[in-house]
Amino acid sequence: MYRFFNFLWRVKRFLNIGSESVLRNSLRVIDEFVYKLISIKIEQAQRLQDGTNGDILSRFIELKETDPKYLRDILLCFVIAGKDTSAVVLSWFLYMLCKNPHVQEKIAQEISEITKVKNGSSIDELAATITEENLEKMHYLHAALSETLRLYPALPVDGKVCFSDDTWPDGFSVKKGDIVGFSPYVMGRMKYLWGEDAEKFRPERWLDQNGVFQKESPFKFTAFQAGPRICLGKEFAYRQMKMVSAVLLGSHSFKLAEQNESVKYRTMITLQIDGGLRLYAFQREK
Ligand code: HEM
Known part of the structure; x- marks a missing residue:
């Protein structure tokens, strides 16, 4: 990311100083860790030969893919x-x-209704009820996560390199090799796309009159990108975030450590909260 801002990065890389030296050392640590993991898995696969490991690395090894560099890049x-x-x-x-807080309560209520577990039950009790079927029914939670992604997309800016000369529907021309940037953060807040209340956090905008979640076109809701290179893990991400949220919000309620504090952004590839988010968690009453 820093290479975008500091045009001297090639010099720094050549001299191995500053952020480029940090980057090189960090990459070495990551490589050592990942290559070790890959050799353990390859060795395990050769020994077991029954394909029982369900993780993604083992799946690639089962397909006879053993080039460590390729496997490192996949991982x-x-x-x-x-x-x-x-x-x-x-x-x-x-x-x-x-x-x-009213959205937080509505989600807790939805979790309790669908899981049939009382709010305030233990994390283990709740976790036992988190089935695929129950997650599918949590429309309000799905809407609240989508509303968060609209206002705070994990990748706030993204870019593409033009494959060939082209003219866009509005008449704008691009040349092969041009870099085109777009901002899911800005698009998520455009009144032109989302209406007058675009800046407001309102999960209801994703629901129909029966409370059923309504998908948006990925070309309008661009948090996962759109087209052939759309996020491969989109459904997985929703499922994982819903599981964690259902367990946490069914058992606890949350308050900011500093109620009136507004958090700040940290400039990274992902949209992070500067200094992290400090919260109090309260066990819900049964
Ligand atoms: C809320 C969570 C997530 C968000 C917002 C997100 C967003 C995105 C975006 C915007 C891209 C396109 C980047 C680009 O090429 O311009 C992308 C690509 C990708 N994502 Fe996700 N992602 C999320 C979670 C995940 C998870 C959990 C996985 C894996 C389990 C995953 C796997 C991938 C992969 C493999 C690609 C590359 C796809 C390709 O280039 O064909 N993502 N994601």
Whole structure:
């Protein structure tokens, strides 16, 4: 990310100083960790030969893919694409729920109705009820997560390189090799797209009159991108975020440590909260 802002980065890389030296050392740590993991898994696969490991790395090895560099890139792609993105969305989600306590209560009520577990039950009791079927029924939770992603997309800016010369529907021309940037953050707040209350956190905008979640076109709701390179983990991310939210919000309520504090952005590839989000968690009463 810093390479976008500092045009001297090539010099720094050559001299191995500053942020480029930090980057090189960090990459070494990551490589050592990942390559070790890959060799353990390859060795395990050869020993077991029954394909019982269900993780993504083992799946690739089962397909006879053993080039360590290729496997490293696959693994890092999934970790980098999947971990921080889901984590930052959950932080912004809890922030929004603290700023909008009525939404937090509505979600807790939905969880209790669908899981048939009373609010305030233990995390283990709740976790036992989190089935695929129950998650599918949590329309309001799904809407509140989507509303968070609209206002705080994990990747606030994104870019593409033009594959060939082209003219867009509005008549604007681009040349092969041009870089085109777009901002899901800005698009998520456009009144032109979302109406006069675009800046407001309102999960209801995603629901029809029966409370059923309504999908938006990915070309309008661009948090996961659109087209052939849309996020591969979109459904997985929703499922994972819904599982964590259902367990946490069914058992606890949350308040900001500093009720009137507004959080600040940290400039990164992912939209992070500067300094993290400080919360109090209260066990819900049964
Ligand atoms: C809320 C969570 C997530 C958000 C907001 C998100 C968003 C995105 C976006 C915007 C892209 C397109 C980047 C680009 O090429 O311009 C992307 C790609 C991708 N995402 Fe996600 N993602 C999330 C979670 C995940 C998870 C959990 C996984 C894996 C389990 C994942 C796997 C991928 C992969 C593999 C790609 C590359 C797809 C390709 O280029 O064909 N993502 N994601």
